[in-house]
Amino acid sequence: MAQTAAKKPSRIQLRNRRRIMDAALEVFSQHGYRGATLDQIAEGAGMSKPNLIYYFDGKEAIHVALLNALMTEWLAPLQDMNPGGEPLDEILTYVRRKMEMSRLYPRESRLFANEILQGAPRMGPHLVSGLKPLFDEKAALIGRWMEDGRLAKSDPQQLILSIWAITQHYADFDAQIRALIPDEAAGWDAANAHVERIFRELLTAN
Amino acid sequence: MAQTAAKKPSRIQLRNRRRIMDAALEVFSQHGYRGATLDQIAEGAGMSKPNLIYYFDGKEAIHVALLNALMTEWLAPLQDMNPGGEPLDEILTYVRRKMEMSRLYPRESRLFANEILQGAPRMGPHLVSGLKPLFDEKAALIGRWMEDGRLAKSDPQQLILSIWAITQHYADFDAQIRALIPDEAAGWDAANAHVERIFRELLTAN
């Protein structure tokens, strides 16, 4: 049972698992859970299907492993929002980092979007146990900043949602955006400027 | 060939096609294209699978029919943005109508999101031929309003994108939102207020 991994993982194991996760991210993010096939993932990972199964208990196990790994990295920018910092800076920095993630890691964003779109069937608990505490903590922090008059008042929870909505949109709806704005040149610059402007105006309203 | 529909569709045909589209919307929006099965749709429509195929040429034909129907209704609010109206009102009305659509027709929003997420494989042409002209027209309109000093200046294309991002997020990421903000009571009121505030601040910035 390579999966239980109570022992030390061998070099080969490490390499192949990484390959699998990589290929799986590609396939799952592009086709969704049910649209992805083990054959596609196996081909992407450069190994046979039974060999996949040797490293992961099955299709669902791969997907869950991906989501788990994703969750951790994904939350870092929010986690880094510093209660001791300058409120506007902290939030705009968060916004910028989210934009950067959408630009650099669109597959991860789409994997997540796919899962949520379908009702988070393999992630519901994770949302509540992993994301919600952080969400509540940071919403409370922002709320305090607003109370202290360091930011224009608005609904902190809604604020976070709208940051997610706008920033992730650039990754998730990339196909649409490219169809509507074919000019790729200043694409990300215009997007970054606009998004920053939105939240700056909102948070510094008189 | 019931599908070519060069004749008058009978009562039964009308009724059954509507049933199928309804069931298909439910299934496709929840599971994505490949995750949906004809059996599920057939069951939802209350008929046998071969009977489905009698009314539509196949799985893909149903999906395409859905997307086509969706496109038309979906564009109405943007189409209604009136060049003769008061700019801020026109845009905020558009925002409100989009929020209303997310609240009332989340399945349609998710169907669309699913298709875009996967690269718009069955919709690419439609985006360019149907959506892009309208997008360009309205972006130009908003641009003129800004030039005339009737709205705070920003990037009109990005503005429209951000309206879509935020409003559709409430439908597409509903599962996440409900996990994070279980209090359903003032959910839509808070969302509506926040979203309106965002765009009001942006468009009336000094």
Added chain:
DNA sequence: TCGTACCTTTACCAAATGGTAAAAAACACG
């Protein structure tokens, strides 16, 4: 009421898909 066109069901099918069994190959290491 009869015929015809429309609608529905029953019985299938080929391909795809997630997964298994077991033998063969590669490897680690004393």
Added chain:
DNA sequence: CGTGTTTTTTACCATTTGGTAAAGGTACGA
């Protein structure tokens, strides 16, 4: 080397799934 363990391959399999063939019902105008 030789031997026990890890990794990979080959050959399958049961189920699911999109779709078809063809016969049986049903509505409805003449």
